[in-house]
Amino acid sequence: GAGVSQSPSxxxxxxxxxxxxxxxxxxxxxxxxxxRQSLGQGLEFLIYFQGNSAPDKSGLPSDRFSAERTxxxxxxxxxxxxQQEDSAVYLCASSTRQGRDSGANVLTFGAGSRLxxx
Amino acid sequence: DQxxxxxxxxxxxxxxRISILNCDYTNSMFDYFLWYKKYPAEGPTFLIxxxxxxxxxxxxxxxxxxxxxxxxxxxxxxxSQPGDSAVYFCAASDSGTYKYIFGTGTRLKVLx
Numbered sequence: 001g002a003g004v005s006q007s008p009s010x011x012x013x014x015x016x017x018x019x020x021x022x023x024x025x026x027x028x029x030x031x032x033x034x035x036r037q038s039l040g041q042g043l044e045f046l047i048y049f050q051g052n053s054a055p056d057k058s059g060l061p062s063d064r065f066s067a068e069r070t071x072x073x074x075x076x077x078x079x080x081x082x083q084q085e086d087s088a089v090y091l092c093a094s095s096t097r098q099g100r101d102s103g104a105n106v107l108t109f110g111a112g113s114r115l116x117x118x
Numbered sequence: 119d120q121x122x123x124x125x126x127x128x129x130x131x132x133x134x135r136i137s138i139l140n141c142d143y144t145n146s147m148f149d150y151f152l153w154y155k156k157y158p159a160e161g162p163t164f165l166i167x168x169x170x171x172x173x174x175x176x177x178x179x180x181x182x183x184x185x186x187x188x189x190x191x192x193x194x195x196x197x198s199q200p201g202d203s204a205v206y207f208c209a210a211s212d213s214g215t216y217k218y219i220f221g222t223g224t225r226l227k228v229l230x
Contacts (some may be wrong), residue, residue, distance in 0.1 A: 004161070031216065038202060042222030043125075043162070043207060048215075056217055091161055095216070105216055107209075109161030 002026075004110035006092050012116045013082055020074065021077045021113045025094030032075050033095075033107060034067055038088040048089075084118045089114045122210050124221035127201050137195040139224050141208035144189065148210040152218065153182060153193045156205045165206075166193070169213075192212050198228045 005024040013019050025032050034046040045059035049069045060066070064082075069075040079086055093107035123142045131137045141151075149170035154162035168175040168182045168191065175182050181194045195202055205225045209218040 033218065035220070043209075043220035045217065045219060048217050050216070056215070093161075105211075105213075106152060106164050106167060107154075107218060108164070109154075111159070111161045 004091075004092055004094055004108055006110035008113055009111065010114045010116075012118065014118050015084060016081055017094075018078065018080045018115050019082055019115060021090050021092075021115070023075045023077070023092030023094075023110060025073065025092070026076070026108055027073075029094035029096050029108075030072070031095045032069055033093045034075070034077050034090045035093065036088040037091060038085075043091065046077070075079045075112075079115075082115075084117050087115055120220045120222070121148075122208060122221040124208060124224050125224075126224050127222070128225040128227070130227045130229060131175065131198045133200055134197045137193075137198045137202065137228065139193040139195075139206050139208075139226065140178075141191045141210075141221050142189060142191075143191075143210050145210070145219075147212040147214075148189075148219075149213050150211050150216070151182070151184065152209040153180075154207045154220075155202075156207060156223070162207060167224055184224070195226075198214055200228045200230050202226060203228050206212070 007022045030051045032049045035043045047067045048056040064080045067077045089112040091112045093109040152167045153165040156162040166180045184191045205223045207223045209220045211218045
């Protein structure tokens with residue numbers, strides 16, 4: 001597609017349930033990022049996939065969070081046993097990783113998935 | 119450990135005047151910087167970038183300045199327009215990883 005697509009756009013769940021958030025990056029983009037924005041906060045890095053390399057999971061806040069990227073394209077962020085503090089907007093971005101000054105290392109974001117845990 | 123900081127949570131500017139948004143970073147390995155604008159209920163949209171081999175980059179009304187010795191960058195918007203009212207984020211990465219760290223954002227309000 002023309003842009004980064006995220007689904008669902010809104011998800012309301014009960015505490016303790018598992019949720020899956022999907023990201024469909026721009027075709028051909030080799031890098032994929034997940035961030036989250038809690039209410040009134042900045043963008044918090046979660047995880048970064050680059051091609052076939054092992055993902056950088058250093059931002060995942062707990063072992064309840066996991067993400068995978070199948071076939072180098074679509075990514076799913078899974079949150080198990082959701083807690084109220086997981087409520088946030090989860091943003092996915094993709095980019096083409098090229099040379100440092102190519103101007104191509106720009107992240108294109110999706111509109112986000114708003115998660116509300118009751 | 120906040121590696122990228124935007125110390126002004128909000129800024130109000132009169133239409134037509136200059137808006138200056140500031141960003142500080144602590145990691146000397148960062149050598150690539152981006153600015154994004156975010157409207158409510160939308161994803162951030164890219165504005166302008168700069169790499170550490172430059173100290174200035176300009177695109178229309180937007181100019182980014184980089185002071186490597188001070189680990190400081192700023193975004194200038196001239197002239198400011200009401201449509202510029204949004205939250206602005208700076209982001210930094212090193213060109214080895216391209217793992218972007220974002221600041222906490224500055225909410226800009228341009229008054230008509």
